[in-house]
Each structure stands twice: as structure tokens, then as C-alpha cells.
Amino acid sequence: MSTLLIASRKGLFTADHHSADGKWQITGHHFHGEPVSQVLADPRDGTWYAALRLGHFGVKLRRSADRGATWVEIPAPAFPPKPTEGEWADDATPWTVDLVWSLAAGGAHEPKTLWAGCMPAGLFRSQDGGDSWQLIDSLWLDARRKGWFGGGNDHPGLHSICVDPNNSQRLTIAISCGGVWKSEDAGKSWGLFGNGMHAPYMPPEVEEDPNTQDGHSLSMCAAHPEVMWVQHHAGAYRSVDGGVNFTRLTPPLPSDFGFVIVADPVNPLRAWVAPALADTFRYAPDGAMCVMRTDDGGKTWQAFRNGLPQTHAYDLVYRHGLALAPDRNTMAMASTTGNAWTSVDAGENWVSLGAQLPPVAAVAWA
Amino acid sequence: MPTVSFAPQLQRHVSCPTQIVSAASLGEALTAAFLAAPLMQSYVLDDQGHVRKHVAVFVNNEMIASRRDLSLAVGEKDSIIVIQALSGG
Secondary structure, eight states: OOOEEEEETTEEEEEEEETTTTEEEEEEEESTTOOEEEEEEOTTTOOEEEEEEETTTEEEEEEESSTTSSOEEEOOOOOOOOOSSSTTTTOSSOSSOOEEEEEEEOOTTOTTOEEEEEESSOEEEESSTTSOOEEOHHHHTOGGGGGOOOSSSSSOEEEEEEEOTTOTTOEEEEEETTEEEEESSTTSSOEEOOBTOOOTTSOGGGTTOGGGOOEEEEEEOTTSTTOEEEEETTEEEEESSTTSBOEEOOOOSSOSEEEEEEEOSSOTTOEEEEEESBTTBOSOGGGOOOEEEESSTTSOOEEEOTTSOOSSOOOOOOTBSEEEOTTSSOEEEEOTTSOEEEESSTTSSOEEOOOOOOOEEEEEEO | OOEEEEOHHHHTTSOOOOEEOOOSBHHHHHHHHHTTOTTHHHHHBOTTSOBOTTEEEEETTEEOSOSSOOOOBOOTTOEEEEEEOOOOO
């Protein structure tokens, strides 16, 4: 049975399943009191990585080769010196990493390759298991970056990284607010895609500009990597051509606003979302939480509420706050209110972890 | 030669002893002190080499005026103290 990792405002928690009573229990607390923005359990070798966002001292990375028994500090991604002349000398975006927002393992045949997406929206690669990081210049120095902006944050951020399991040179990333980008050569060059998305809050002339779309999260079906899902600021989308073009899905009710979307890794027609009421009301619709699942490619959605609070629930599930375990049935969800739940039946029924946790940024299975 | 010391809140993350270093400027003194604990640099300075906004550096009893310009001259009897600026909740 997998271990659940919960990255919170005040540390990284682990939870394990105790079959005797059928419940999940908190079994570990790492980095007491420190904000943890992201966590990765590398499926290739089991190494855990935790990204910290220390309030005073900046972004840090820690690595554990023994499932959290011990941690070592490793270098965190950092921008090079900002140019003092030329095109980028007056760049309004700070060249200092404020947040590691996404961590992803490289392909199976490149066991030391890691990817990190940050805020500001720089993409970094490590080829030595996190001992060093290199900024992907080709994206950072693309002039179109000047059109990106922060959605609810001061600066744009790179929150989703999908590595094609059949071709690790092919990356698809999403930026808030900077659209969906693809590379076919491991980041040497990039194309801006994500066509078909619509941002109704933008000036009419640029509502469909791919460069400023605010996909809140991007998730890929591993067995069918051409199938990708996006929970956008304004609705859910699906692509069947690897993120080049997207189609707006039937709005799940009660709301199609939210942050997270999770693709089933095998079934290209199945995905989950955790809706919030609206961008101006960032909590469960009507104070009643649900998880929604589509099994038909987004034509219809089912709302699952059993085990989730149905009155006065003001939880919000962030873009990394819902995760599916490798068995494709076990799920975890956690909120900014510090509630956490697990499901053993693909999201149809939920059980509270029963802990009052700090606000949760991300959950992952290890 | 100036003395460089780091507050306990920093030492909680990276151990770095108080050191007497050979340096003519604040920047040189910090760089020399970081040699004993290279990870400490990223706790005190950001990606651009500027003092982080929630870190305070004092030379003797005076907080430095600029986070970017670390050319302030320091002398043999100067004491450089790096602390965290108190904030958050």
C-alpha cells in the first residue's frame, strides 16, 4: 500500500493505511513549521523530493533516499544573473525563484533527469538527481514571455509538467497565465499551443490568445499521452492531439471553476475535478464539497459527495491537491482549510483523515 | 579583520560558525564566510546576489542601507551580524 505525502503550509506530512481499522493515519511530520510547496516521489527509484518555501530564506530543496527517514539539502533552482543591458535588462519579472510549483521525473531511460517549474515561470532541468539545476533558456528568453502575467499571484508561474512516457524528449507544460507549451527536443525549442481555450475575462481581442490562457492545471493520460486535460480558469478542456488543440467540455455541475484536474493514466476517457464555486468565491459550491468524475471524455460528469462535508464547507482544493495512486482506485484530496480525505473506489466515497492540518498545497503518492 | 556571525534561526538550517575573515568590504566578508558553509549563501542572498528581503544584515549596530550594494567598507574591528527579519504568522 502506498504512502500518502501531504505538502502543507507547516511541513510535509505522511499518512499510511492501517488495515486493522481501515483508516489512514498521519505517520510522519517532516520540516516542522516550514512551508512545503511541492513534493515528488520519483517512480523510477523511490527517491522523495520536497520543495520548501522558507518565508525568510527563500526556496530550498530536500531529498530523501530512504522514504523520509533522513533528508539532505540539495541546491534549489536559481536564475542566472539578470542582464544589465539588452532586451531583458528592464524585465519586470524578478529573476529570483520564489516558489517551486511543480516537480516531475524525467523518462525511464534518463533516471537522473528531473524537471522543476517555478514562479516566476522558469523551467529548470537537473540531470544529476537534483545536485545541480540548469535554467531552460529557450523558454525563459522567449520574447512571448513578456505577455504572461500572474493569475492571483504577482508573477506568472509554471505549475504543470508532463513528460511523454513514450518519448521523454517531448514535454508539455502549462503556465498561469502563459498558456500551454510543447517541446519535442527536451526543452531546446518550444511551441505555443493550447489552441481553443477561451478567457472571457480578457479584452475581447485577446480572449483566445494562447499566450495568456490560464490553465490552472494540466494532466496527461500516460497510456495515451495524446490525451490531455486542463482545468482552466474558465472551464474544463480536453485535447486529443497532445495539447495542440483543446475542446471545452460540458460544464460539470455545480461548477466548472476549480484548480485541479487529474487524468486516469490508462483510461483516456476518465478524469476527476474538485470544483469550487467561482473565481470570486473560492470555496466549495454552496458550502458542500464534491469530487466530479467523467468516464466519457467529458461529455457527462458524476458528482460524488459521500464522506465529504456538505454544510458550511469553505475548503478549496489547489491545483496539486488531488492525486490518484498507481492502482487507479486509491485517491487523496486535501484543501486549503487543512482537511484531507482518501478514497479507495476511484473517488466515489471518501473518508476523512481526521486531522486538522495546515493549508495543503499538494498531495502525492509514494 | 571583521567578524561574521549568523543568527540561530539561520544556524537551524545550516550550521556556520562565527568567523574572523579577511575582507575589505561587506560583500567580500560574506563571501569569505560562506566558504565554511556554502549552502548558507542561498539563505542570505537571492538568485541575484542581493540580500533577501526578509533577512537583515547589521554592521556593528547599524542595519545596512542597501540590499544590492554590498561594497560597504569594513575594517578590522567591525562585527557583521546576519539575522532574519521577523515577520509572518
